[in-house]
Amino acid sequence: MRNTWNWDPLQEMEDIYRDFHRTFGRLGAPRWTWPFARTSFLPGRAARAYPLLNMHEDADALHIEALAPGVDPDSLKVNIVGDQISIAGEKRDLGDKVKPEEYHRNERAVGSFVRTVALPIAIQPDKVEARYENGLLTVKLPKAEEARPKQISVKVG
Amino acid sequence: MAETTIPTKVEEKQQTPATREESRYLVPPVDIYENKGSLNVVADLPGVGKNNVTIRVNNNVLTIQGKARHGVPGEEIHDEFQLLDFYRQFQLDETVNQEKIEAEMKNGVLTVHLPKAERTKPREIKVQVR
Numbered sequence: 374m375r376n377t378w379n380w381d382p383l384q385e386m387e388d389i390y391r392d393f394h395r396t397f398g399r400l401g402a403p404r405w406t407w408p409f410a411r412t413s414f415l416p417g418r419a420a421r422a423y424p425l426l427n428m429h430e431d432a433d434a435l436h437i438e439a440l441a442p443g444v445d446p447d448s449l450k451v452n453i454v455g456d457q458i459s460i461a462g463e464k465r466d467l468g469d470k471v472k473p474e475e476y477h478r479n480e481r482a483v484g485s486f487v488r489t490v491a492l493p494i495a496i497q498p499d500k501v502e503a504r505y506e507n508g509l510l511t512v513k514l515p516k517a518e519e520a521r522p523k524q525i526s527v528k529v530g
Numbered sequence: 531m532a533e534t535t536i537p538t539k540v541e542e543k544q545q546t547p548a549t550r551e552e553s554r555y556l557v558p559p560v561d562i563y564e565n566k567g568s569l570n571v572v573a574d575l576p577g578v579g580k581n582n583v584t585i586r587v588n589n590n591v592l593t594i595q596g597k598a599r600h601g602v603p604g605e606e607i608h609d610e611f612q613l614l615d616f617y618r619q620f621q622l623d624e625t626v627n628q629e630k631i632e633a634e635m636k637n638g639v640l641t642v643h644l645p646k647a648e649r650t651k652p653r654e655i656k657v658q659v660r
Contacts, residue, residue: 431604508638
């Protein structure tokens with residue numbers, strides 16, 4: 374939220390930059406993963422850049438959705454520290470049952486990952502719920518009381 | 531096992547606008563490995579449920595198709611990924627027993643087991659040393 378009586382041209386430029394990247398979609402994902410940046414999960418290439426996240430907001434909560442197919446559910450860890458959320462886990466390879474010489478193709482990246490992002494608003498850390506389904510992790514973060522919208526009634530005098 | 535792109539069949543082309551989006555699809559990354567008994571394909575299909583994946587073998591072409599569903603409620607404030615439907619084809623040779631193909635879906639990862647036909651299983655030849 375910006376103070377209109379304290380206009381900062383540099384902040385304005387950063388906002389334009391963010392809007393541009395949101396529209397053309399490279400925010401967050403590292404450049405060298407192009408053209409897979411919008412759909413890939415490559416923890417082996419850049420452990421701190423994955424998983425890719427979508428963030429939504431409604432009146433009561435923030436909703437985060439993370440793209441993480443094939444992750445061992447027991448290894449998934451969601452932590453809230455202050456105003457940051459960190460998502461960690463590990464995607465394992467097929468293990469010992471497949472010998473290296475048996476592969477025809479090996480395109481799926483594997484490895485551990487941890488990603489930390491700042492939350493835009495205050496939330497209630499003890500009421501966060503996380504769920505892993507079909508390779509997508511969704512986290513619901515209920516807003517703190519002070520971050521909820523409050524309607525102010527306008528008195529007509 | 532070669533990857534292939536088969537021309538879309540005519541009857542599929544004539545379908546109504548609901549399927550027109552199919553021209554935009556994602557190619558899922560796969561692992562393929564072969565052991566004594568079978569060929570195995572492992573594909574990452576995030577957002578695809580057990581009931582939204584289709585596996586077909588037609589004219590020795592294996593087709594994997596998945597409808598990805600994702601989304602959380604509310605208004606978007608930050609957006610990094612977008613899932614479309616998945617589509618990929620592989621050319622099989624004669625060695626696969628097409629009757630016994632099995633598939634499973636777990637945590638957004640599809641595993642397809644393609645058992646080899648009996649006659650193509652490797653027969654070990656003893657090397658005699660003189």
